[in-house]
Amino acid sequence: MAGRTSALRGAGLILGAGLLAAGCGGAAAPPAVAGPGPATAAISAASPARTSPASAAAACTGGLTGTEPGVIMVVCGGTATVHVQVGSISKDFTGGQCHVVGSRWSMTDGVITEQGTYQGRPVDVVSVNNQASGRGTIQLSLGGRSYFVDNASFDLSDGKKSAHLRGKTTPESDSPGTTVTVDVAC
Numbered sequence: 001m002a003g004r005t006s007a008l009r010g011a012g013l014i015l016g017a018g019l020l021a022a023g024c025g026g027a028a029a030p031p032a033v034a035g036p037g038p039a040t041a042a043i044s045a046a047s048p049a050r051t052s053p054a055s056a057a058a059a060c061t062g063g064l065t066g067t068e069p070g071v072i073m074v075v076c077g078g079t080a081t082v083h084v085q086v087g088s089i090s091k092d093f094t095g096g097q098c099h100v101v102g103s104r105w106s107m108t109d110g111v112i113t114e115q116g117t118y119q120g121r122p123v124d125v126v127s128v129n130n131q132a133s134g135r136g137t138i139q140l141s142l143g144g145r146s147y148f149v150d151n152a153s154f155d156l157s158d159g160k161k162s163a164h165l166r167g168k169t170t171p172e173s174d175s176p177g178t179t180v181t182v183d184v185a186c
Contacts (some may be wrong), residue, residue, distance in 0.1 A: 049076050060095045062123040064111055070118025075108045077127075083108050084126055084140060085181040086147055093126055098158055098186035105130045107163070107184050110141075128165055128182050136165045138180055145174035152180070161186045 060076035080096030096109025110125030127139045136154030140147040152167030165182045169175060 038095055042103045056116055060093065061112060062121055064120065064123065068118070068120055070114045070116075070120070072112040072114055073108075074111050076110070078109070080107055080108070080109060080184055082126055082185075083183045084142065085179075086140070086142060087175070087178045089143060091124065091142060093124070096126075096184070096186075098161075098184065103130075103132075105160055105163065107186065126182065128163065128184065130156065132162075136163075136167070137181055138165055138167065139181065140182075147173045147175065147178065147180055148182050149173075 002069075047101045056122075064071055064074060066074040075097050076095035078095055078097030080094075080098050082093040082096050084091050084093065089121050092141035093109040096107050098107045100104070106127070107128035108125070108127040111118075111123040112125055113123065122144055123141070124143070125141050128136060131151075131154070133151075134154065135150040136149075138152055140146070140149075147162050148170045149165070150168040150170055152165045155164045157163070163182075165180075165184075167180060169178045169180060
């Protein structure tokens with residue numbers, strides 16, 4: 001099981017980062033995984049209305065610029081807002097980027113790091129996308145734990161400006177069988 005967990009974490013945000021890069025006209029990012037989030041018992045973020053743009057960006061980036069060893073991509077300057085619920089833990093993200101490439105839809109918010117290379121402070125990241133089957137994938141690093149949901153329910157608005165995903169984490173997640181819900185507004 002340990003080998004499978006490492007492989008999953010090593011491939012964690014490939015699709016989300018690849019779609020993000022493709023949507024921007026760039027090359028796909030190398031295999032990456034989100035570094036674990038901050039080690040806190042309760043995770044919450046102030047609503048964007050109560051947070052200045054500078055402090056919201058700093059909260060998203062964890063103070064990283066994107067040039068640090070092991071930081072693949074910082075995705076904090078977009079317009080997407082995201083609400084994540086993992087069991088009884090929730091967090092609001094701001095600054096995510098939504099992308100549509102053909103029939104594919106994706107959103108990423110946070111800092112994508114390379115496992116084993118990035119040695120800095122833990123950061124949070126969420127990446128979601130649709131699958132050809134009409135279902136969705138959720139890849140999340142939050143509060144020092146990694147969560148993977150494959151085959152999540154996936155509802156995308158007609159204008160492709162909002163999405164709702166819900167599913168249970170895979171056995172390779174740090175908390176298998178936990179319900180994860182992600183609501184995105186682009």
